[in-house]
Amino acid sequence: MAERIDVVEMFKQAAFEVDNRRLPDLKSDTVIASLGMDSVAIMELVSYFEEKLGVRIPDEELSKIRTVRDLRDTIARLLPDRQFAA
């Protein structure tokens, strides 16, 4: 069985790889825009998730994603067969 997906941990890893940022205090209710990353870096971060998980988040869904939890929920809907950390 595939391991559980921890979006918060993946997010921290992505922010480091894409934007060289360390986000030790990141939580699932963190508002993504409040991290101060610019829009290009944020889209690269989305792409990191898409590549690692093999999903494609529809463009029009992006504008509804505010928090890390929103991102998790969106991905979870796209991957109904996978388990996610809370």
Add this chain to the structure above:
Amino acid sequence: MIGVVPTLNACQGEHSLGFTFVGAKGPGEDLFLSFHDLRLAAQRRAAHFAAAGLRRGDRVALIVPEGEHFIPAFLGAMWSGMIPVPLYPPISLGKLDAFMDALVSILNVARPRVLVTTERVGKVLWSAVGRIPSIEKMLTAESLAAEPAGPLPPAADLRDDEIAFLQFTSGSTALPKGVMVTHGSLAANCLGIVRDGLKIRPENNDVAISWLPLYHDMGLIGFVLSPLMAPISAVFIPTLSFIKNATLWMETLHRHRGTITFAPNFAYALATKRAKPGQIACWDLSRMRVFGCGAEPINPETLRAFVKAMAPSGLKPEAILPCYGMAEATLAMSFVSLDEPMKTDRIDAERYHGDAKATPVTNGAAVLEVVNCGRPFPGHEISVQDEEGRILPDRHVGELCFRGPSVTAGYWENPEATKAAFRDGWLRTGDLGYLDAGEVFVSGRIKDILIVNGRNYHPQVIEWLVDETPGVRRGSSVVFTRPGPASEEIVVAVEARADDPASLKARIVARVGEELQLSVADIVVVPPGTLPKTSSGKLQRRKTREQYLNGSIGKAGRGGSTRLAVARHLALSWVGRARHEVRKLFGG
């Protein structure tokens, strides 16, 4: 002058040239639409618009992310003399409310009768439509592709002074202004671009390739309308695909044997950062004639790094083509000539800031490096003017002004803004710069617009946010930009009696990021009363920026250390490494 619509009308039988949409038929599967088929596709849309009751002069709003749907709808509206209004789709993360507000504010100025969107985007947009009373009908791009019931209409006979489309400038939400692009100004600019700027000849077998958004002037005029007028083929990469995976740009240039591409500065930085040596070695970019760079301030360091990184692909340094333009000039104002590599001017920073003169550096003085943006197209003119409108001689710094057949007719239903944009027949660009023997150098901006990653921001909007942060007094912040490695970067200077400046800075970063999805690169907290003010007590943005760049900010009355100022300035003039260098110099 032959315009876009007559050119499209003459495309019957053109089966070999056309537009390719990367990935439009599924992953790895491209869609090709010949100009013959494009003409037919546009005609079909025109028939649907007529059936919906639209008439010549009616506005048609377009929020259509996919090029293969957007372009036929846009040209279909123009075909019958309707006025398309291209708008950006809601594709950035978590900004739906802000997007809707901007959309409503733009469309209540443009007052379209019809909104064209896709089925998927339409699901997101419907709540905004109720706030735009002029919209009678929403049409989906998919439904417009169907065979219409009625006959295909002939191309309208359009006058040069009729409006071809409205170009709303990006980013501004307060009182949006729509640039009126006429059929005449459009044809003049496209012709300047393809004939004089790019020197397109049949024997060059040119292929234009772009990931630029099609609602943006550079993507739409530069890569849809100019290639059609040339005529040459063009290849479109979905913008979001490029942002998510920047190597796709170079990959596509290689795969489709591209010769011409354009992008803002930040994209060159992104492409350099993302391309791996193994990939670069596999690409053949030796056919590339033009890597155009414009739409935001050009950082020479970024372009040098790009040329260096891509050298193994056969990229020729002279392919780099800095250019200068703006929506009010339809698109392009000046191009560097094709056979030259990027040229920069190294001028004395002290004399630039102190006497507004661009003096080449002779001794060891601090240097400002300014990119040469070439010459205006034939029939067009650029001058440098002082505040009273007097034309200044070479190497005197003033406002760049432009005139010629590419200039806009003004802003849609906004005579005040139109009046303010012109003086004695010259378009006032709001940019600072100088001329030398007919070549234009853009060195800064007078208009208080910040351009970050190709988008415009009003500094006031950011200042208001900063002012609302707990611990900050109203009217005590100034926002401006500094050159960054990829794009301009936002700097906030704020007067505050901060006991804990670090937490104040964090609050400001979070606030600006959350509201505007903007990254603040630096925040300077200074004691109250130390930022430069006008005689009426308002903070001076340009002066504050100057003080920031030369290191004397917050030191009013104490006199900044000259050595420190020069060292800091030197570090900053090496824009590509600015932050790194400053940190190293001062051990930060």
